[in-house]
Amino acid sequence: MELTSLTAAEIAAAVKNKKVSAREVVDAHLARAEKHNPVIGAFLHIDAAEARATADAVDARISRKEPVGALAGVPVALKDNLALPGQPLTCSSKILKNFKPPFTAHVVEQLQKADAVFLGKTNLDEFAMGSSTENSAMQLTRNPWNTDCVPGGSSGGSAAAVAAGFAPLALGSDTGGSIRQPASLCGCVGMKPSYGLVSRYGLVAFGSSLDQIGPFARSVEDAALIMNAISGPDRRDSTCRNTPAPDFTANLNQGVKGLKIGLPKEYFETSGLNAEVKAAVLAAVDALKKEGAELVEVSLSMLDYAVPTYYIVATAEASSNLARYDGAHYGHRAEGTDNIIDLFSKTREEGFGSEVKRRIMLGTYVLSAGYYDAYYLRALKVRTRIAQDFAQAFGKADLIASPVAPETAFRFGEKTADPISMYLSDIYTISTNLAAVPAVSVPCGVDSQGMPIGLQLTAPRFGDDLMLRAAAAYEQVSGLRNRVAPLQGN
Amino acid sequence: MDYEIVIGLEVHAQLLTETKIFCGCRNKFTHEPNTNVCPVCLGQPGVLPVLNKKAFELGMKGALALNCEIPPRTKFDRKHYYYPDLPKNYQISQYDLPMSERGYLDINVDGVEKRIGITRAHLEEDAGKLMHSTDSSVVDLNRTGTPLLEIVSEPDMRSGAEAKAYLELLKLTLEYVGVSDCNMEEGSLRCDANISVRPFGQKELGTKNEIKNMNSFKGVEIALQLVAEKLFDATKKGEKIEQVTWGYSIEKQKIFKMRVKEEANDYRYFPEPDLPPVEVSREWVEQVRATLPELPRAKHTRFMDEYSLSDYDASVLMQDKPLAAYFEDVAKASGNPKDSANWVINDVAREMKERNISGISAFPVKPETLAELLALVKGNTINMPTARALFARLVQGETASPKDIVEKECLAQVSDSGALKEALEKIVAANPKQAAEIESGKHQTAMWFVGQIMKEMKGKADPQSVTQVIAERFGIDPGLLQKKK
Ligand SMILES: [Zn+2]
Numbered sequence: 001m002e003l004t005s006l007t008a009a010e011i012a013a014a015v016k017n018k019k020v021s022a023r024e025v026v027d028a029h030l031a032r033a034e035k036h037n038p039v040i041g042a043f044l045h046i047d048a049a050e051a052r053a054t055a056d057a058v059d060a061r062i063s064r065k066e067p068v069g070a071l072a073g074v075p076v077a078l079k080d081n082l083a084l085p086g087q088p089l090t091c092s093s094k095i096l097k098n099f100k101p102p103f104t105a106h107v108v109e110q111l112q113k114a115d116a117v118f119l120g121k122t123n124l125d126e127f128a129m130g131s132s133t134e135n136s137a138m139q140l141t142r143n144p145w146n147t148d149c150v151p152g153g154s155s156g157g158s159a160a161a162v163a164a165g166f167a168p169l170a171l172g173s174d175t176g177g178s179i180r181q182p183a184s185l186c187g188c189v190g191m192k193p194s195y196g197l198v199s200r201y202g203l204v205a206f207g208s209s210l211d212q213i214g215p216f217a218r219s220v221e222d223a224a225l226i227m228n229a230i231s232g233p234d235r236r237d238s239t240c241r242n243t244p245a246p247d248f249t250a251n252l253n254q255g256v257k258g259l260k261i262g263l264p265k266e267y268f269e270t271s272g273l274n275a276e277v278k279a280a281v282l283a284a285v286d287a288l289k290k291e292g293a294e295l296v297e298v299s300l301s302m303l304d305y306a307v308p309t310y311y312i313v314a315t316a317e318a319s320s321n322l323a324r325y326d327g328a329h330y331g332h333r334a335e336g337t338d339n340i341i342d343l344f345s346k347t348r349e350e351g352f353g354s355e356v357k358r359r360i361m362l363g364t365y366v367l368s369a370g371y372y373d374a375y376y377l378r379a380l381k382v383r384t385r386i387a388q389d390f391a392q393a394f395g396k397a398d399l400i401a402s403p404v405a406p407e408t409a410f411r412f413g414e415k416t417a418d419p420i421s422m423y424l425s426d427i428y429t430i431s432t433n434l435a436a437v438p439a440v441s442v443p444c445g446v447d448s449q450g451m452p453i454g455l456q457l458t459a460p461r462f463g464d465d466l467m468l469r470a471a472a473a474y475e476q477v478s479g480l481r482n483r484v485a486p487l488q489g490n
Numbered sequence: 491m492d493y494e495i496v497i498g499l500e501v502h503a504q505l506l507t508e509t510k511i512f513c514g515c516r517n518k519f520t521h522e523p524n525t526n527v528c529p530v531c532l533g534q535p536g537v538l539p540v541l542n543k544k545a546f547e548l549g550m551k552g553a554l555a556l557n558c559e560i561p562p563r564t565k566f567d568r569k570h571y572y573y574p575d576l577p578k579n580y581q582i583s584q585y586d587l588p589m590s591e592r593g594y595l596d597i598n599v600d601g602v603e604k605r606i607g608i609t610r611a612h613l614e615e616d617a618g619k620l621m622h623s624t625d626s627s628v629v630d631l632n633r634t635g636t637p638l639l640e641i642v643s644e645p646d647m648r649s650g651a652e653a654k655a656y657l658e659l660l661k662l663t664l665e666y667v668g669v670s671d672c673n674m675e676e677g678s679l680r681c682d683a684n685i686s687v688r689p690f691g692q693k694e695l696g697t698k699n700e701i702k703n704m705n706s707f708k709g710v711e712i713a714l715q716l717v718a719e720k721l722f723d724a725t726k727k728g729e730k731i732e733q734v735t736w737g738y739s740i741e742k743q744k745i746f747k748m749r750v751k752e753e754a755n756d757y758r759y760f761p762e763p764d765l766p767p768v769e770v771s772r773e774w775v776e777q778v779r780a781t782l783p784e785l786p787r788a789k790h791t792r793f794m795d796e797y798s799l800s801d802y803d804a805s806v807l808m809q810d811k812p813l814a815a816y817f818e819d820v821a822k823a824s825g826n827p828k829d830s831a832n833w834v835i836n837d838v839a840r841e842m843k844e845r846n847i848s849g850i851s852a853f854p855v856k857p858e859t860l861a862e863l864l865a866l867v868k869g870n871t872i873n874m875p876t877a878r879a880l881f882a883r884l885v886q887g888e889t890a891s892p893k894d895i896v897e898k899e900c901l902a903q904v905s906d907s908g909a910l911k912e913a914l915e916k917i918v919a920a921n922p923k924q925a926a927e928i929e930s931g932k933h934q935t936a937m938w939f940v941g942q943i944m945k946e947m948k949g950k951a952d953p954q955s956v957t958q959v960i961a962e963r964f965g966i967d968p969g970l971l972q973k974k975k
Contacts, residue, residue, distance in 0.1 A: 082536075103529045201536070238539075320568050320570060329533070340627075367570075369758075376760060
């Protein structure tokens with residue numbers, strides 16, 4: 001049994017039934033990660049000792065016949081913007097290089113209760129700002145399917161870790177596509193839950209009204225399993241819904257018969273949409289039709305405004321959220337300054353990378369007196385229109401199907417010189433964050449180079465369970481499930 | 491041309507909650523720096539604020555006491571500025587949808603009533619404290635996240651005295667409803683002022699000056715007066731008024747320039763995305779309103795109406811809510827509000843001051859006891875000197891009831907004319923000179939006889955009966971002897 005190619009569900013069952021020990025599972029994943037991470041660069045930090053200790057504790061409880069959680073012994077990788085005490089919380093930024101949080105993220109606590117095992121923290125674009133993980137101040141992360149290509153971003157490390165078989169599950173955060181786009185580029189399942197389904201407590205904020213934590217997995221079932229663990233109320237996040245989350249695994253096998261799936265015509269008419277991607281997505285939609293779904297055309301006419309609106313709302317919030325990194329209280333502090341203003345400026349100048357600076361400038365600008373109405377306030381109005389667009393579309397369809405990203409994984413450096421082209425790689429994912437609705441990326445084939453393509457399914461807010469049910473139905477017919485990238489020197 | 495000064499006040503009051511406004515830290519003064527803190531009030535990466543419902547309710551209670559309206563929907567906003575005592579470099583405050591607005595307080599200066607408008611009262615979090623030494627600065631974040639109610643007045647005040655009266659009534663009102671302890675010296679009540687000068691009749695405000703940190707009532711009056719004088723002088727000389735921010739030094743009782751014409755701050759307010767707007771139902775408002783106690787001015791009016799107290803007595807009692815309650819207990823138990831007010835305002839207050847008793851709750855004489863004493867005086871059982879002596883003993887810890895003491899020690903005054911006449915004849919016989927004086931029409935000498943009889947009766951004689959007996963003995967109209975007590 002190749003432990004690193006098991007799904008989370010298989011691992012949890014095997015561990016509970018003592019077919020394998022949690023320790024063996026963790027050792028196998030650590031061995032694979034230690035061997036290949038130097039090339040893939042998914043992990044920033046691996047805490048092997050802590051992972052082994054947790055696994056041993058799970059095994060001890062099983063041997064004492066004590067009950068264990070739904071993810072007993074399942075290795076999980078955490079994007080390095082989630083707080084886990086004892087481990088660094090860098091956000092891949094120099095400004096937080098030596099920062100260790102004194103508190104635990106809600107999702108981390110929930111996974112601890114489920115007896116999952118944390119392997120370490122994964123790479124990201126600095127403060128989750130980017131679509132290729134090239135904005136990390138720490139290291140490059142390579143796409144496990146082709147190491148000359150980016151893994152997508154900003155949760156590139158988590159996507160790569162799951163695709164490479166370092167862990168069957170990982171958590172990321174999605175502000176404008178940061179889970180779904182790398183999941184699509186790395187050939188795994190990636191889900192952005194409805195805004196308010198998962199507590200953000202312990203997630204370092206980027207765009208507070210857009211950020212959601214969500215899973216990476218190699219099967220829809222695994223994504224549903226970890227969603228069961230991390231969803232639900234948390235009094236520490238006032239934007240988190242106060243009602244219990246559904247059981248996301250309960251209806252996974254119910255199929256799509258009778259479901260209306262909307263195809264937003266504007267999404268398929270975009271000039272930047274790669275023909276192979278378009279063909280794969282349309283083929284996936286056809287497969288759903290064969291399973292009994294009804295296809296309907298819908299309109300999401302605000303698509304062209306999504307990217308500009310997003311870059312006003314998200315940067316405004318980011319400029320505020322990132323104001324606290326000033327060297328006065330924690331994190332990097334510049335040397336050799338003799339007054340507080342210089343200390344703040346020099347610390348921030350040294351600590352932030354150029355993309356982060358660009359977004360802070362943009363966000364500060366759109367909130368400034370005299371520009372607020374023209375930019376921020378107008379963006380909020382457009383945001384409302386985008387949400388109305390979705391509400392209308394969901395009047396006709398139960399779910400919406402679309403591409404995740406216009407292209408498959410691109411090469412390093414290809415888009416770094418042109419921020420706008422990088423921003424456009426999130427064109428299909430950004431609207432869902434603005435509308436607070438959930439969306440999931442599921443593998444739907446590969447291009448002629450063998451690079452993964454993703455299908456995006458979007459549901460009305462808090463229709464996350466229905467969305468996973470349709471994703472599971474598609475996964476069933478496509479057979480594109482639990483694909484681990486064959487790494488060099490395997 | 492005649493000019494007037496125009497004053498508006500911005501007051502910050504710390505709210506008396508158990509915990510801070512957005513986290514679970516205790517809202518309590520802590521000496522050891524940076525010990526009463528948590529990741530939330532430290533502004534650590536990844537934490538989120540959660541609104542303390544009690545703070546919101548307390549703010550609402552304060553706002554209602556200031557006659558403010560409570561809108562059905564309110565929200566929080568981020569106010570950005572970089573300062574090391576503000577760990578997030580933004581303050582969670584309220585911008586365009588404050589939790590209350592359009593209130594007022596009716597002040598009274600030298601008998602003239604005036605309504606001072608309150609533009610708004612909103613909630614926000616307090617910052618920490620910076621402490622400077624010669625070569626370094628350190629920051630203490632214990633205070634960070636303390637709930638504040640910021641109360642902004644309309645520019646309705648026209649003198650330092652009006653500003654002082656407004657601030658005093660504001661403080662008293664917040665104390666009455668128990669939302670803040672309003673200690674200016676300790677900073678739980680802080681006051682900034684805007685002041686300008688304009689010709690009488692002009693609508694537009696003149697160039698605004700600001701005064702910061704006037705942390706005493708006296709300071710508010712003095713600082714406003716000093717700035718007003720400067721503005722008057724400059725205006726009369728035809729000089730252009732600079733936009734100055736003044737500081738005030740309590741020790742020196744002087745103002746000093748902090749800065750001149752700072753560029754307008756751009757706080758880049760925007761809605762706090764981590765806190766959903768608060769929907770305030772009318773039921774909630776009425777629930778909170780129902781918990782409001784009687785407010786100072788209402789008490790003042792009621793004391794004048796219900797107990798026929800003078801404006802002065804009612805004002806004195808209004809200033810001290812527990813003392814006013816004590817007065818009411820005495821008045822009700824004795825059925826004699828006028829004397830109750832006299833005793834409470836004069837005798838009780840004097841004893842408290844002399845004995846350094848800070849609150850009426852610690853005063854040893856209970857209201858029922860004082861009422862009993864008053865009843866003994868009113869019923870002519872004892873005279874005033876006896877009453878005062880008894881009161882002094884009660885204050886010193888005498889536990890027996892006044893009635894029992896009077897009985898046991900035979901302190902009841904003597905109004906039996908036989909005994910008094912007998913005493914008078916004895917005195918007349920022994921003092922022919924004084925007797926001759928009074929008989930020749932020198933009525934003042936009657937007072938001497940009163941004193942002698944009192945002495946003879948060991949202070950227990952009823953002064954009225956004594957006067958009566960003297961009048962009869964010497965054939966004087968008793969009315970001529972009825973003088974001041
Ligand atoms: Zn705290």
